Amino acid sequence: MESFANIFFMFFITFTNIKLCLSDYDNIQDNCPAISPKMQTIFINGLPCKSSANITAQDFRTSELSNPGSTDIFGAAIKIVTAAEFPGLNTLGLAIGRIDIDEDGLVNFHYHPRATEIIFVTKGVLLAGFIDTKNQVFQEFLSVGDVFVFPKGLFHFILNHGFQDATFVSVFNSQxxxxxxxTATTFGNTLESLEKVKKKLISLSAYEVHDNAILTMPRLESIFS
Incomplete structure (x- = not known):
């Protein structure tokens, strides 16, 4: 009985001292530029490191964001660069993105399961917002130089609210x-259904938005009904 109590005590101590990690694990060396996924022969949770003899300054520079990505049906071109394309990011717990939005376009409702996202506006006027677990929407108008943050795992959207194309840069705390x-998980990607969602999302901008606005809106699923 005493041995059982000791085992239970050790079990309790072990599991009550587990620490939750809110982002990718810290690296345990200065750097670890990634080997190309095409050269990876075994699966690991991340990417293997190059040999230190083969690391160059080029591993820590990228031109991947110099051009926009492909534009989707909502008028948004989303390009996210991870360690797979930018070797120097490997083990650093970071990814970076560039998003270009046509006039009257939007980045549809989505979330990032492994990262908080911070955006920095470099062109245009945006209406950015996210919905929390209490079904409240937090939204703000953003202009060049403004920064906005979307908490990890919460649905968010960005509307182009200006009269020109808009661009912003995103940084994520996960590689x-x-x-x-x-869109991809609730209904087919037909022009008719996507245009219906776009109109409902744009209607959110009809709310009177004040500084630090907190708004209650219909449940998220009603937008897609």
């Missing part, structure tokens, strides 16, 4: 943030 879009 593989992931992206889950409502």
């Amino acid at each position: 593989n943030p992931g992206l889950v879009s409502i």
Whole structure:
């Protein structure tokens, strides 16, 4: 009985001292530029490191964001660069993105399961917002130089609210943030259905938005009904 009590005590101590990690694990060396995934022969949670003899300054520089990505049906071109494309990011718990939005376009409702996202506006006027677990929407108008943050795992959207194309840069606190879009998981990607969602999302901008606005809106699923 005493041995059982000791085992239970050790079990309790072990599991009550587990610390939750809110981002990717810290690296345990100065750097670890990634080997190309095409050269990877075994699966690991991340990417293997190059030999230190083969690391160069080029591993820590990228031009991946010099051009926009492909534009989707909502008028948004989303390009996220991870360690797979930018070797120097490997083990640093970071990814970076560039998003270009056509006039009247939007980045549809989506979330990143493994990362908080911070955006920095470099061109245009945006309406950015996210919905918390109490079904409240937090939204703000943003202009060049403004920064906005989307908490990890919460649905968010960005509307181009100006009269020109808009661009912003995103930074994520994960080297593989992931992206889950409502569009891909709730209904077919037909022009008719996507245009319906776009109109409902744009209607959110009809709210009178004040500084630090907190608004209650219909449940998220009603937007897609």
